[in-house]
Amino acid sequence: MRAVVIGGGVAGLVAARRLALAGSEVVLLEAGDRVGGRVASVELAGMRVDTGAESFASRGGAVRALIDELGLGGDVQDPSGSAWVALADRTVPLPVGGLLGIPSSPLATDVHRVLDTRGSLRAYADRLLPVVKVGRYERLGPLVRGRMGDRVLERLVAPVVQNVYGADPDEVPVDAIAPGLNAAITQTGTLSGAVLRLRAAAPPGAAAQGIAGGVHRVTDALLELTRGLGVDVRTGDPALGVHPAPFGGLITVTTAREDLKVDRVVLTADGAAALDLLSDAAPDLAALPRPAASRSRAVLLLVEDARLDAAPRGTGVLRAAGRQGVRATAVTHLTAKWPWLGERAGRGRHLVRLAYRGAEEVPDAVAAADASALLGTDGLRIADRTDAVWTDSAPALAPETIAIRRALATTVLPDGLLVAGSWVAGTGLASVVASAEQAARPRAS
Ligand SMILES: Cc1cc2nc3c(=O)[nH]c(=O)nc-3n(C[C@H](O)[C@H](O)[C@H](O)COP(=O)(O)OP(=O)(O)OC[C@H]3O[C@@H](n4cnc5c(N)ncnc54)[C@H](O)[C@@H]3O)c2cc1C
Structure with a gap:
């Protein structure tokens, strides 16, 4: 043949x-x-690093x-640590145990840290509201907003969906982004229960893994x-x-x-x-x-700064819409996230990947300011840099x-x-x- x-x-x-x-x-x-x-990959400061999927x-x-x-x-390696979210007034770890940012335990301490008391109580109302018995939830945004409130959508779900999938939760069909979620809501009677059920059904171990070497x-x-x-x-x-x-x-x-x-x-x-x-x-x-095609720019930086050795923001940070003064939509602290890369870089040397919507040039000063703001470490300086521009035609x-x-x-x-x-x-x-x-x-x- x-x-x-x-x-x-x-x-x-x-x-x-x-x-x-x-x-x-x-x-x-x-x-x-x-x-x-x-x-794809690129060589930066003697290290070969992924510029696309990592x-x-x-x-x-x-x-x-x-x-x-x-x-x-x-x-195969598990990532070391987990991601944070940059809110309007603070940057905090993303709660564990959710699905697309939707929490399974709205009153848990790590969820409360993001939503505050008002937001957590509103999210908990999901446990009291009846679920639709006829038809199904069509779009993710209205589902989350209706059952758990604006804060869950804006502070947790939108940063994840926009950064990982490049999509607006208000437009995304539930069945396309979370197959099985509608059925699990019907079975459990709540959104948080459905999240718990889907997570329990997932295989044990890290949801995302990498490979030493990239x-x-x-x-x-x-x-x-x-x-x-x-x-x-x-x-x-x-x-x-x-x-x-x-x-x-x-x-x-x-x-x-x-x-x-x-x-x-x-x-x-x-x-x-x-x-x-x-x-x-x-x-x-x-x-x-x-x-419409969607374009994005990945800016890969070498930063020589021992303050980053402590991985101050875990594996990286997703920016929520309310956070002003930062152009990047996310940062990945690659040398903190992947043990093999951290070892290769050595102490005091860090690789950081910033993500930008669109293909527009990003001046060094903007990239350095974004990395500093998102990683919570003032005055980071760029020792070396390389960019990759990506187009997704569909x-x-x-x-x-x-x-x-x-x-x-x-x-x-x-x-x-x-x-x-x-x-x-x-x-x-x-x-x-x-x-x-x-x-x-x-x-x-
Ligand atoms: C910055 C970035 C980060 C990502 N991170 C992750 C991640 O961490 N984890 C993950 O799982 N996924 C990630 N992804 C998504 C993942 O990389 C893609 O879903 C996957 O690589 C797509 O593979 P593909 O073979 O379907 O398409 P592509 O990789 O797009 O390959 C299609 C190929 O077809 C070629 N082509 C086009 N027209 C023609 C033609 N007429 N004749 C011959 N060839 C043609 C193109 O040149 C291209 O090489 C990321 C993507 C990007 C851009």
Whole structure:
């Protein structure tokens, strides 16, 4: 069997390797000049550091299984410590035991520290309010606001949802961001009870883990093994069209160099590119309204300051909307979060990653002030710096992307054409890897 995999992000690499292992002759087409997509790294102060994904969710088990297969299982690490939230007047640890910031115990001390007495009591009202018996909760924002009040939404849920998913909780469908939450609310009769139930059902251990040396080791290893299996990995060679034969048979993938006629195509290019490539195979889908692309900038700093040795803000800080005077939406204290990186950097040397919405330049003075403010340490100075700008052409939780995904679920694609990757499966390695494994499975005959 001959196959083409379009897109050399983690989804494409997983699919290409799986198809090659099953005996297919595979060409992997990557438009850019390197594979890995949104898993990427850069060298800063002699250390190779992730600029895209730097952790993976253990949910579902697909990433861990892949890591074990790649021989990297022994290098998996739990993050050291947990994150904080920057409120209007103080910066405090995020409560433990929640889901998307929704607390399971509204009166717990760590929740009270964020919400104060008024906010905690309002959140506790969730235990007294009846739940909807007919229909379901549609959007996350109104659900949280209605059951637990504004403070839970603004101080806990919005910082998590905006920073981790780049989405506005008022727009996000509950079922898209928290599958199973609606059912758990019906079963338990409260939102906090539902959170508790979903957390109890999750596998034990840290929800997100990393790898000593960085998550980019996964895509590096995949590339090496994929090449070793004979996959023809072509960078700088985008797919320009995908044309199924009118009555079944081989699919033609056009590139600038040649037309490839194959039995199977796995399309993992990011959202907008994938939809363009579906214009022949699924014209109705390709014609649906597209979401606005979302851009972000990651600013990676080397800071030489022994005051950070004590990890004053745990693994980092999410900024709540009420916090003025800071442009970054979050900071990750990488050398505090990942033991391997802390050891590599040594005492007094710290790597800090600031996240900004949009691609706009961030002057050094702004980055240094943001790092100082969020990490609660005055006058931090930048010893070295590198930036990465990211574009997501189909943010997974944008209403248009959700509509496209729904339409895709009811669209019959031509035999042999499969789709995978974050635009169909959702953001994050857990969803992406599982979708690629699924798309590369042998066809039922
Ligand atoms: C800053 C940042 C931090 C993140 N942090 C985390 C994290 O900590 N944990 C986590 O789980 N996830 C994280 N993510 C999300 C995660 O990185 C992505 O969900 C995942 O890497 C997407 O993989 P993918 O293969 O679906 O898509 P991509 O990585 O986008 O790959 C798609 C590839 O297709 C290529 N392409 C496009 N058009 C064509 C064409 N016509 N022909 C050929 N190739 C084409 C693109 O060049 C690209 O390389 C983060 C993302 C970013 C940007």
